[in-house]
Amino acid sequence: MCTYTTVKTTLHGSAKGPDSSWFHVTDGTVYFDHPVHAMAEHTLNIDFADPAKGPSARVAVELTAGSARDLIAAIQSALESAPAELTA
Amino acid sequence: MVPGHGGDEVEAYLASPSGDESRGGVVVIHHMPGYDRGTKEIARRFAELGYDAIVPNLYWREAPGAAPDDAAATARAQGGVPDERLVGDVGAAAEYLRARPSSNGKVGVIGYCSGGRQSVLAACNLDLDAAVDCYGAFVTGTPPDGFPLKLTNLVDQLPNLRCPLLGLFGKEDSYPSPEQVAELDEILTADGKPHEFHSYDDAGHAFFATDRPAYRPAAANDGWERIEVFFTTHLGG
Numbered sequence: 001m002c003t004y005t006t007v008k009t010t011l012h013g014s015a016k017g018p019d020s021s022w023f024h025v026t027d028g029t030v031y032f033d034h035p036v037h038a039m040a041e042h043t044l045n046i047d048f049a050d051p052a053k054g055p056s057a058r059v060a061v062e063l064t065a066g067s068a069r070d071l072i073a074a075i076q077s078a079l080e081s082a083p084a085e086l087t088a
Numbered sequence: 089m090v091p092g093h094g095g096d097e098v099e100a101y102l103a104s105p106s107g108d109e110s111r112g113g114v115v116v117i118h119h120m121p122g123y124d125r126g127t128k129e130i131a132r133r134f135a136e137l138g139y140d141a142i143v144p145n146l147y148w149r150e151a152p153g154a155a156p157d158d159a160a161a162t163a164r165a166q167g168g169v170p171d172e173r174l175v176g177d178v179g180a181a182a183e184y185l186r187a188r189p190s191s192n193g194k195v196g197v198i199g200y201c202s203g204g205r206q207s208v209l210a211a212c213n214l215d216l217d218a219a220v221d222c223y224g225a226f227v228t229g230t231p232p233d234g235f236p237l238k239l240t241n242l243v244d245q246l247p248n249l250r251c252p253l254l255g256l257f258g259k260e261d262s263y264p265s266p267e268q269v270a271e272l273d274e275i276l277t278a279d280g281k282p283h284e285f286h287s288y289d290d291a292g293h294a295f296f297a298t299d300r301p302a303y304r305p306a307a308a309n310d311g312w313e314r315i316e317v318f319f320t321t322h323l324g325g
Contacts (some may be wrong), residue, residue: 003200004120004168004225004226004231004239005232006164006165008165027165028116029161029164029165033199034121034294034300036121036124036157036160036263039301040301041292041293041300041301041302042295047161047165048249049161049162049165051162051165054151054154055150055151055154055155055158055159055161056154056155056158058158058161058162060157063210084105
């Protein structure tokens with residue numbers, strides 16, 4: 001199936017690539033749909049992007065549903081392990 | 089570059105047989121992942137079958153010159169392709185094919201995945217000679233609440249379908265589900281619209297995609313044979 005579903009969020013951070021160069025990330029796009037590269041019928045896809053720099057200013061990630069949930073848990077764990085005053 | 093909606097020029101991929109014999113044309117609508125290698129391979133297969141085939145890059149305006157996957161991500165983040173623009177781009181591509189010296193004046197359209205819905209959309213709004221819908225979601229059925237892309241079903245447009253429709257579906261697909269395919273079949277039958285549907289066992293969405301785990305050779309091979317016969321009937325001569 002094509003889910004079409006697309007969740008967008010504003011981000012503030014940096015990502016590396018393409019061409020091994022860093023760029024400022026302003027936008028995150030998250031969707032569960034067909035991947036371009038991963039060998040699964042559907043994946044949780046995240047685009048870290050800076051649209052102002054054009055379509056190629058993008059780091060794309062395609063994760064199986066289980067991997068995506070593991071990543072959420074890992075992010076939560078990492079955030080919670082840091083002193084609260086640093087992550088507010 | 090070829091003409092597109094609203095007088096725009098858009099990138100397109102053209103595949104054509106050698107020789108100057110008269111032939112039909114096929115507009116290939118790419119799937120949501122974009123103007124990619126797999127879609128261009130489909131266009132070349134139509135050329136091998138004896139047609140002039142063209143793939144307009146539907147994401148050209150959002151991402152001119154970008155890699156297909158980057159262009160698809162950009163278009164998706166901006167809400168997808170508006171229906172009106174899709175109709176304009178397909179219509180202009182069809183006229184481009186009809187204007188070629190080799191054209192016999194007949195042009196069909198085929199689309200996969202999101203392009204399946206867009207193929208039906210084009211056939212409801214343009215003078216085409218045949219249309220093929222490969223597992224397009226939301227021709228019937230209702231997009232879920234809160235759907236971020238600007239998308240509606242095509243039920244209110246189906247009475248305007250102007251050409252025969254071939255539909256190829258997987259029984260294990262959820263969008264479109266077998267129930268939604270049956271609903272489309274019933275609507276077209278009630279409206280007296282010529283159509284031919286085939287739904288395959290052991291196949292879900294994207295069973296034609298040779299580079300994906302969803303590929304199902306038996307369904308895809310039979311589907312290609314149905315397409316060949318359908319286009320020979322409606323685009324030949």
